[in-house]
Amino acid sequence: MFWKDPKGLKSIPMYSKIGITILLIVAGVGYLLGFANIIATYGPIDEKPGMSIQDIRIAFYGAREKTKLEKSIDGTMKEYFMDEAGYQATKDWIAAGAPENGFPRIKEIFDVSCSTCHSADAQVAGVVTVEYEDVAEYLKQDTGKSVSRLISLSHTHIHGTLPVMFALIFIFSFTLYKNWIKTLVIAFSAVAILADVAAWWLAKLAAFLAPIVILGGLTLALANAALILLPLYELWIKKE
Ligand code: HEC
Structure with missing residues (x-):
């Protein structure tokens, strides 16, 4: 053989x-x-170019001081905002505790910036950003x-x-x-x-x-x- x-x-x-x-x-x-x-x-x-230990830590362990939503918009989702103002408004909304009555303004931003992938139909990565209830799931601590x-x-x-x-x-x-x-x-x-x-x-x-x-x-x-x-x-x- x-x-x-x-x-x-x-x-x-x-x-x-x-x-x-x-x-x-x-x-x-x-x-x-x-x-x-x-x-x-x-x-x-992690908002810095190149891959680092910090990128890995956030990806697997989580950015535990942030919500999932904030982690995403500070990271890979950031580039999808139509403009800096939309990003800043979302950051401010999260910093204010992401109140439901402030969502209509955020919905306008998400509808232009995020809906190509996160509409009820598209659901890329299982994520929907249309209604407050959809987004609420991502207002929990990032783990x-x-x-x-x-x-x-x-x-x-x-x-x-x-x-x-x-x-x-x-x-x-x-x-x-x-x-x-x-x-x-x-x-x-x-x-x-x-x-x-x-x-x-x-x-x-x-x-x-x-x-x-x-x-x-x-x-x-x-x-x-x-x-x-x-x-x-x-x-x-x-x-x-
Ligand atoms: C071109 C398609 C695309 C667009 C536009 C897009 N996303 Fe995403 N999104 C993805 C993909 C792919 C993932 C899964 C991979 C990842 O997390 O990077 C994702 C994941 C997410 C997650 C889940 C992260 C987690 O930890 O589970 C959130 C929240 C999110 N996106 C928010 C947004 C917001 C807010 C916008 C608009 C500013 C946006 N996305 C625009 C493709 C997109």
């Missing part, structure tokens, strides 16, 4: 070498896009990602990464690296999938654990780099 006695990636036919190379590169591009997606999603949360959202994210993330990691581990196991190196890289990669997701839960649990998310992401980055670069090296650079 060829998997009992691997002859290394050098020994496979040229068409397989090309196929595997393309697959490895596509997996690498896919990983980088996922990474860019994270920066784009979490970067704007970061909800448990149900985290469950859903963890589920899609694990099921999304697993097939890719499986393919990469499969290819890697036919290389001629020493057995202890293979064991290490493969075990680390499998653990990295879980570490990445486990870090989100820890960051949700306590504010000071936010940096763990970076560590979790780093383990996955490292695993991907090893599983992609080591086979490429053996395929094209290593001498017989």
Whole structure:
């Protein structure tokens, strides 16, 4: 059986070498896009450019000194206000305790700025900003990602990464690296999938654990780099 006695990636036919190379590169591009997606999603949360520990803390643990609504309009939703005055009026309304009798003025602002996504029909992310009752739900303390959202994210993330990691581990196991190196890289990669997701839960649990998310992401980055670069090296650079 060829998997009992691997002859290394050098020994496979040229068409397989090309196929595997393309697959490895596509997996690498896919990983980088996922990474860019994270920066784009979490970067704007704290009103400062770039992604920081503070962005992660707010996203998972929550900006507990604010309401969900204020967190959103200070972060990713800010750009949707038609003008600065609308943003300021909403901030003032929240600061005044978000009274229901002040909502008609805010409704005018939301109807122009937010309704493309948060009307009763659109309901992007399940959010509606049409009536006071709809908005009231977001006037509670911001506690970061909800448990149900985290469950859903963890589920899609694990099921999304697993097939890719499986393919990469499969290819890697036919290389001629020493057995202890293979064991290490493969075990680390499998653990990295879980570490990445486990870090989100820890960051949700306590504010000071936010940096763990970076560590979790780093383990996955490292695993991907090893599983992609080591086979490429053996395929094209290593001498017989
Ligand atoms: C182009 C579409 C779009 C527009 C316009 C938009 N939003 Fe959102 N909104 C989203 C998406 C997507 C999410 C979920 C992801 C996120 O929170 O960044 C969201 C989430 C939210 C949340 C929920 C945050 C939470 O913690 O659960 C609130 C509140 C919100 N938006 C308010 C607003 C307000 C107020 C406006 C207008 C100033 C607005 N949005 C305009 C797309 C939009």
